[in-house]
Amino acid sequence: MNSSTLRRFIYETLIDDGRVLSSGEIATHFGVSPSDALQALREMKIGKTILPDPHTGELWMVGPFSAAETQYSIRAGNRRWFANCAWDMLGVANLVGEPVDIETQCTDCAGPIGLHLEPDDESVGADLLVHFLLPAQRWYNDIGFT
Amino acid sequence: MPIDAVLRLARDWYTDPRSESWRPRSRDESQRVLTEAGFVGEFWQLP
Numbered sequence: 001m002n003s004s005t006l007r008r009f010i011y012e013t014l015i016d017d018g019r020v021l022s023s024g025e026i027a028t029h030f031g032v033s034p035s036d037a038l039q040a041l042r043e044m045k046i047g048k049t050i051l052p053d054p055h056t057g058e059l060w061m062v063g064p065f066s067a068a069e070t071q072y073s074i075r076a077g078n079r080r081w082f083a084n085c086a087w088d089m090l091g092v093a094n095l096v097g098e099p100v101d102i103e104t105q106c107t108d109c110a111g112p113i114g115l116h117l118e119p120d121d122e123s124v125g126a127d128l129l130v131h132f133l134l135p136a137q138r139w140y141n142d143i144g145f146t
Numbered sequence: 147m148p149i150d151a152v153l154r155l156a157r158d159w160y161t162d163p164r165s166e167s168w169r170p171r172s173r174d175e176s177q178r179v180l181t182e183a184g185f186v187g188e189f190w191q192l193p
Contacts (some may be wrong), residue, residue: 004166011163046170049163064160086149090156095163121153128149135189136180 001030003044010050010062015096018079020059020067048140061143064091073103085146086130093117107131147185155183 009029013021027037038057044050053060059067065081065088066072072083076098083089086104093100102115108131115124139146158179161168171179173192180190 007168008164008166015164049170064156087152087156087159090149090153091160094157094160122150124149124153126149130147130149130152132147132189136192140193 001032001040003040003046006030006040006044007046007050010059011095014062014065014081018081020062020065023058048143051143064088064095071104075101075103090117090124094119151184155180155185158183 006026009026010021013019023034023037023041026032026040027034030037030040032040038052041050041052041057041059048061049063050059051061051063052058053067061067061084064083066084068082070082070084072085072089072092074081074083074089074092074096076096081092081096083092089102089104093102097119099116099118102113102117104113104115105111106113113126113128115126117124134146159176177192180186180192
């Protein structure tokens, strides 16, 4: 198991099956111990793309996907994913490469927002703004907060 | 930012990590992606 094969396995499962792998599943797939799988996740260190949960060591962020349920939901067929933020929800749609339905809510008024996006759409088709709370200089100081 | 601008950014920012040729971008490469998507100015300067 190297970082590249692990990365591809994680994303292939996530995008194709719509689910986040556990360290146990990773261990079984690669024929290693669960502790070795957790170690491999810690040692991936590929930018800010795949981040393990600081408490459990399990997958936490698989950029642009979130392993945890968030207010940014993306569906294609019977698969559902969550994103870390509005930018990431559009990133998920791009990586999935299929027509998707996005459900989220306005962070200002909490009103529901529903979008349908085709892979080649150049416009979301809605007059919406995305609020970026932090300047880019501070994005990676606390990625969970960002 | 208008959501359509963020859509363009998302498409350029998130390349397919399933690809064998995928690799993390350098800071300068990431900055270029932001700039080319129209995210310019001090607010969008990466560390």
